[in-house]
Amino acid sequence: xxxxxxxxxxxxxxxxxxxxxxxxxxxxxxxxxxxxxxxxxxxxxxxxxxxxxxxxxxxxxxxxxxxxxxxxxxxxxxxxxxxxxxxxxxxxxxxxxxxxxxxxxxxxxxxxxxxxxxxxxxxxxxxxxxxxxxxxxxxxxxxxxxxxxxxxxxxxxxxxxxxxxxxxxxxxxxxxxxxxxxxxxxxxxxxxxxxxxxxxxxxxxxxxxxxxxxxxxxxxxxxxxxxxxxxxxxxxxxxxxxxxxxxxxxxxxxxxxxxxxxxxxxxxxxxxxxxxxxxxxxxxxxxxx
Numbered sequence: 001x002x003x004x005x006x007x008x009x010x011x012x013x014x015x016x017x018x019x020x021x022x023x024x025x026x027x028x029x030x031x032x033x034x035x036x037x038x039x040x041x042x043x044x045x046x047x048x049x050x051x052x053x054x055x056x057x058x059x060x061x062x063x064x065x066x067x068x069x070x071x072x073x074x075x076x077x078x079x080x081x082x083x084x085x086x087x088x089x090x091x092x093x094x095x096x097x098x099x100x101x102x103x104x105x106x107x108x109x110x111x112x113x114x115x116x117x118x119x120x121x122x123x124x125x126x127x128x129x130x131x132x133x134x135x136x137x138x139x140x141x142x143x144x145x146x147x148x149x150x151x152x153x154x155x156x157x158x159x160x161x162x163x164x165x166x167x168x169x170x171x172x173x174x175x176x177x178x179x180x181x182x183x184x185x186x187x188x189x190x191x192x193x194x195x196x197x198x199x200x201x202x203x204x205x206x207x208x209x210x211x212x213x214x215x216x217x218x219x220x221x222x223x224x225x226x227x228x229x230x231x232x233x234x235x236x237x238x239x240x241x242x243x244x245x246x247x248x249x250x251x252x253x254x255x256x257x258x259x260x261x262x263x264x265x266x267x268x269x270x271x272x273x274x275x276x277x278x279x280x281x282x283x284x285x286x287x288x289x
Contacts (some may be wrong), residue, residue: 004258006147008212009038009084010251011047012231012244014220016178019063021049023071026088027078034082036252037242039108039147045089045155045178046101046217051222056131064093066212072104080110085145087152089178091132092117101133103141103152103178114143118154118281119163119261128224129156142170150259151175158198158215162281164205169270173257177202182227195228207238210264212255219248236263 060204117136151172183191
């Protein structure tokens with residue numbers, strides 16, 4: 001079942017060292033978002049803890065949990081109580097020594113509608129995710145919920161047009177990007193260009209595929225890193241529907257699903273794709289002939 005208009009709530013929040021307190025805070029924010037009319041609520045990437053990938057420490061694997069587990073049980077309960085869909089990023093313990101950066105979609109009846117494992121894993125200074133996470137092996141996903149068909153891509157996935165295109169081709173009306181991205185203290189000036197690029201690439205995915213984009217980032221200082229927030233929702237024409245600042249905020253946006261048809265009628269990118277000519281996209285690099 002899909003609705004003509006869907007209201008999104010993005011929980012732009014800071015987190016601390018107490019994982020239980022972070023979960024309690026998230027549940028409280030979900031309740032507040034629902035009171036504001038949100039029907040689909042999305043939390044930031046790895047919201048249960050501070051962003052631990054700044055260092056390579058085996059002790060951090062203790063933060064991982066199974067799916068289902070403590071987090072999904074708590075979020076399933078609040079989703080069912082409020083009749084909202086909840087999207088949440090989880091440090092997934094799949095087996096002993098095997099972990100993923102994952103996200104779950106909990107439907108409005110409290111059931112788990114789907115799970116996505118982050119496909120693109122970065123390894124940059126202060127983002128040492130390859131130490132912790134195995135690449136996703138579930139492929140790209142679009143899950144039907146009470147309020148529409150949604151897809152999830154996580155943080156570093158944001159930069160890859162192939163990921164957004166495949167998620168859209170699976171029927172996603174809204175692509176959610178739970179995120180943890182920021183800058184080192186003292187590098188704010190040069191990082192403004194990165195923030196601009198970050199928003200621009202995601203909005204471009206919405207334009208290229210005629211879908212809504214909902215990107216939610218964390219905020220606050222964690223060690224020497226400041227997470228810049230700036231969560232936003234954009235429409236299938238690339239228009240900004242709502243945007244948050246740099247502090248904690250519950251961002252609410254109404255999405256008119258008819259805009260997808262209207263946009264695709266005028267910009268029929270999916271119709272005009274040359275699927276017969278794209279075989280090279282599966283190659284790592286094409287040498288000059």
